[in-house]
Amino acid sequence: MATTDDVDRPGAQHWVPEGGDVDALRDAAPACRGCELWAPATQVVFSEGPAQAAVMLVGEQPGDKEDLAGEPFVGPAGRVLHEALAAAGLDPEQVYVTNAVKHFRFEQRGKRRIHKTPLVTHLRACVPWLEAEIAAVRPRVVVALGATAARGVLGRTVAVGTERGRVLDAGGRAVVVTAHPSSVLRLRERAEREAATAAIVDDLRVAAGAAAG
Ligand code: URA
Ligand code: SF4
Numbered sequence: 552m553a554t555t556d557d558v559d560r561p562g563a564q565h566w567v568p569e570g571g572d573v574d575a576l577r578d579a580a581p582a583c584r585g586c587e588l589w590a591p592a593t594q595v596v597f598s599e600g601p602a603q604a605a606v607m608l609v610g611e612q613p614g615d616k617e618d619l620a621g622e623p624f625v626g627p628a629g630r631v632l633h634e635a636l637a638a639a640g641l642d643p644e645q646v647y648v649t650n651a652v653k654h655f656r657f658e659q660r661g662k663r664r665i666h667k668t669p670l671v672t673h674l675r676a677c678v679p680w681l682e683a684e685i686a687a688v689r690p691r692v693v694v695a696l697g698a699t700a701a702r703g704v705l706g707r708t709v710a711v712g713t714e715r716g717r718v719l720d721a722g723g724r725a726v727v728v729t730a731h732p733s734s735v736l737r738l739r740e741r742a743e744r745e746a747a748t749a750a751i752v753d754d755l756r757v758a759a760g761a762a763a764g
Contacts, residue, residue: 588654600647607690618655631732639755651703697731729754
């Protein structure tokens with residue numbers, strides 16, 4: 552079995568307008584050919600939220616619903632996220648929401664599209680968009696939702712379990728890591744889901760505190 556693939560991934564940098572504000576980035580993203588994920592996807596899913604925001608949330612990649620809608624976190628994981636934001640006292644309209652990888656990676660099985668976790672090479676290819684967004688939005692705190700996002704934001708592997716819920720530093724920028732909201736959806740028991748959501752809420756409160764302070 553091959554451990555690497557031979558797909559060409561030049562990375563997004565060539566398509567990212569230098570010094571662009573969020574509107575310029577959004578306008579440029581559909582043309583990106585930084586990796587192969589654009590081809591089978593419906594569209595690029597860039598971001599939602601104000602052009603400048605104190606809190607930036609970073610997910611992994613769009614899912615099936617997001618790919619169709621063209622907006623991040625509109626599916627089941629988004630419901631968990633919005634509930635957690637409200638419980639942490641963060642207004643969903645005031646936060647900037649994006650993903651580490653901007654196209655949906657999936658496997659077609661009959662009529663169904665099954666989510667596939669992006670490879671590290673996809674993350675590396677797409678991360679220039681995220682870096683440009685951070686530079687444009689200038690959030691006081693970046694919240695990484697899950698290990699893939701945390702790797703994109705911090706540029707290293709991150710163990711969410713041990714690093715979540717405190718203020719980390721990424722080149723002078725405050726970063727808080729928490730679990731991905733879809734990890735809540737995979738839990739079978741209601742009590743487990745409630746506890747996992749409460750843990751995300753705790754982490755988001757830490758982020759809200761860092762943004763306010
Ligand atoms: N999961 C993510 O990481 N991002 C989305 O936009 C939706 C689900
Ligand atoms: Fe470009 Fe990212 Fe889409 Fe790949 S996933 S084509 S790097 S926007």
